[in-house]
Amino acid sequence: MTDTNVMRSGGPATQLGARARTILKSLAENAPAQTAAVAPATPSVAPAGDVGAATASQGAVTPAATAPAPAEHAPGKIVALPRRQRNGAPKPGQAQLPRPAARPVAAKAKKSLLKISAMLAIGLPTALATVYYGFIASPQYIAEAKFAVRGAEESSAGAMAGGLSQLAGLSTAASTASDSFIVAQFVESRQLVDSLQKSVDLRSAYTREGADFLARYRPYGTDDTSEHLAGYWNSVSHVYYEPISGIISFNVRAFTRDDALKIARETVRESEELVNKLSARAREDAIFDSKQELSRAELRLKFARKAIQDFRDREGAVDPAKSAESQLTIVSTLEADLAKQEADMASATAFLSKDAPTVRVMRNKIDALKRRIEIERAKIGSLEAQAKKETVRPLLSTSFSEFEELQTERDFAQKSYEAALASVESARMRAERQSRYLATFVEPRLPEDSMYPLRMQSILLVALCAAIAWAIGVLVFYGIRDHSA
Numbered sequence: 001m002t003d004t005n006v007m008r009s010g011g012p013a014t015q016l017g018a019r020a021r022t023i024l025k026s027l028a029e030n031a032p033a034q035t036a037a038v039a040p041a042t043p044s045v046a047p048a049g050d051v052g053a054a055t056a057s058q059g060a061v062t063p064a065a066t067a068p069a070p071a072e073h074a075p076g077k078i079v080a081l082p083r084r085q086r087n088g089a090p091k092p093g094q095a096q097l098p099r100p101a102a103r104p105v106a107a108k109a110k111k112s113l114l115k116i117s118a119m120l121a122i123g124l125p126t127a128l129a130t131v132y133y134g135f136i137a138s139p140q141y142i143a144e145a146k147f148a149v150r151g152a153e154e155s156s157a158g159a160m161a162g163g164l165s166q167l168a169g170l171s172t173a174a175s176t177a178s179d180s181f182i183v184a185q186f187v188e189s190r191q192l193v194d195s196l197q198k199s200v201d202l203r204s205a206y207t208r209e210g211a212d213f214l215a216r217y218r219p220y221g222t223d224d225t226s227e228h229l230a231g232y233w234n235s236v237s238h239v240y241y242e243p244i245s246g247i248i249s250f251n252v253r254a255f256t257r258d259d260a261l262k263i264a265r266e267t268v269r270e271s272e273e274l275v276n277k278l279s280a281r282a283r284e285d286a287i288f289d290s291k292q293e294l295s296r297a298e299l300r301l302k303f304a305r306k307a308i309q310d311f312r313d314r315e316g317a318v319d320p321a322k323s324a325e326s327q328l329t330i331v332s333t334l335e336a337d338l339a340k341q342e343a344d345m346a347s348a349t350a351f352l353s354k355d356a357p358t359v360r361v362m363r364n365k366i367d368a369l370k371r372r373i374e375i376e377r378a379k380i381g382s383l384e385a386q387a388k389k390e391t392v393r394p395l396l397s398t399s400f401s402e403f404e405e406l407q408t409e410r411d412f413a414q415k416s417y418e419a420a421l422a423s424v425e426s427a428r429m430r431a432e433r434q435s436r437y438l439a440t441f442v443e444p445r446l447p448e449d450s451m452y453p454l455r456m457q458s459i460l461l462v463a464l465c466a467a468i469a470w471a472i473g474v475l476v477f478y479g480i481r482d483h484s485a
Contacts, residue, residue, distance in 0.1 A: 126463040126466060133453060136212050140236075143444045144250065145444045147248055148439050148441070149180045152435045177246060180241060187237070190227065203219075207219075215255075237252040238250070268440055275437060294420035303413075304409045337369055
């Protein structure tokens with residue numbers, strides 16, 4: 001009797017127990033490509049609990065349920081599984097058997113898909129990176145330099161008060177930091193690229209024969225412009241500014257040792273010229289106002305001196321004060337002579353007549369001396385001589401007053417000029433103390449060994465990035481698939 005007959009002849013409990021044993025046995029002895037199954041090793045008899053349940057529900061166990069298994073169902077004997085219908089459903093009364101090979105095949109296909117995707121996403125980029133960095137990439141040499149923008153030492157710092165000295169130090173530090181940042185930006189600018197193109201010919205240095213096609217400068221047609229060369233320059237050079245210390249670190253790569261050294265030295269030289277220009281411009285701005293004031297004072301002094309020169313030429317006297325003193329001396333001498341002549345004439349008239357020749361001569365001398373005294377007094381500024389219009393030149397007092405005004409103007413212009421000159425000198429000294437210079441403490445040296453590219457590190461980096469990208473892609477793919485399911 002077959003299992004099907006046993007299940008048909010037995011009650012529901014018997015059929016359920018037989019089906020459970022069959023499923024468990026099939027799962028235990030499952031194989032991916034099996035088309036046959038081992039029959040149960042025990043008779044098709046319901047378990048004790050099932051028999052009891054069947055007895056309770058039906059009253060007795062049928063003989064077919066307790067009969068021993070047929071010979072074809074002996075333990076270890078392989079029998080063909082019952083055929084299914086074409087639509088996949090079991091025949092009436094037939095047990096529903098699992099499909100043992102479906103899940104292992106799907107898992108194996110899933111693993112194969114993951115392996116293929118990993119090989120494409122990780123293995124292929126890593127292999128290409130290995131070929132390029134191991135056999136194609138050209139060696140590149142690195143030349144580096146380190147420098148900083150510094151201010152001149154202040155020789156008169158001790159003359160300042162404490163607070164003013166601190167404020168001056170803060171201002172100097174801020175200006176130095178600004179200049180350092182300007183230099184760092186200049187190294188990355190097109191202006192430096194144009195200067196290096198004229199001095200070292202960057203295009204020839206980075207398009208040499210033997211350089212690999214990925215690392216060299218590759219201009220195509222109209223793309224060979226200064227902008228494209230500046231972009232390539234920023235890829236082979238690196239500049240870093242440390243704000244705390246003010247140190248600027250610079251390095252550049254090239255395909256030959258000499259090119260790397262030459263380019264680094266020219267970059268440092270161009271940076272020094274930039275700092276010198278900035279310092280000179282700062283000095284000019286600092287003393288510009290003082291120079292303008294000095295020019296005005298100098299022009300004023302020039303006009304004052306010219307006015308005095310014109311006055312001297314017109315008056316015929318170098319110093320009106322000395323001329324007045326001379327005039328007073330002359331008047332005093334004439335008055336002394338007049339007094340002597342008058343005394344002599346008084347003595348002569350005591351024993352001579354008024355018409356005596358001697359008396360007339362003395363009287364004529366006295367009259368001449370009086371007229372001369374009046375003329376000399378008129379030169380000094382006598383109002384009587386001015387009323388009689390006996391002078392030919394202007395009054396000496398008027399000339400002296402005009403000369404004093406001109407002399408006062410000249411003295412004031414001279415003092416203004418001296419003050420402006422001192423201001424310019426002071427401004428120049430301040431500008432010198434605030435001047436900037438580029439202090440290069442790590443000079444470029446000729447590289448001895450190729451330090452770029454980092455072949456092993458680059459290969460590992462490519463593999464790591466590819467693995468991360470592959471893992472992210474797999475997670476996204478399965479996340480989308482599970483969400484859709």
